[in-house]
């Protein structure tokens with residue numbers, strides 16, 4: 001990839017925004033609202049946020065700023081950053097929550113179960129033995145927002161230490 005990294009060009013490169021797209025809306029919101037939007041980290045081409053409807057505790061998503069549905073339309077830099085942020089997320093989740101394993105992947109297309117079809121994103125789902133039953137119980141209660149806040153506060157300093165963010 002011969003393209004020089006020029007942040008001032010990002011407005012052009014990332015110019016394609018989805019009207020009414022949740023993932024674009026979150027990314028365009030002011031940084032002061034990152035906490036209420038559960039955005040953990042903003043990188044050069046991708047950001048990390050907690051999934052608001054988590055499959056397990058600590059379920060987060062790596063989201064390219066670029067509004068594309070198809071993986072083959074994502075540029076090299078975004079692809080690289082997405083995987084680097086996945087690596088950092090796995091490290092942070094391991095440190096914060098000691099999961100027994102991870103599911104990592106994308107649902108591309110409605111047939112594959114994508115919730116937000118038009119803006120691809122990568123799920124990082126920490127797993128524990130028996131967690132499916134645990135979460136189906138949790139999902140029926142108001143415990144989820146509290147769990148999200150607690151997870152956010154745990155992960156934020158670890159991720160920023162790992163990635164050198166400003167917090």
Ligand SMILES: [Zn+2]
Nearest residue numbers: 018021024119
């Ligand atoms: Zn979008």
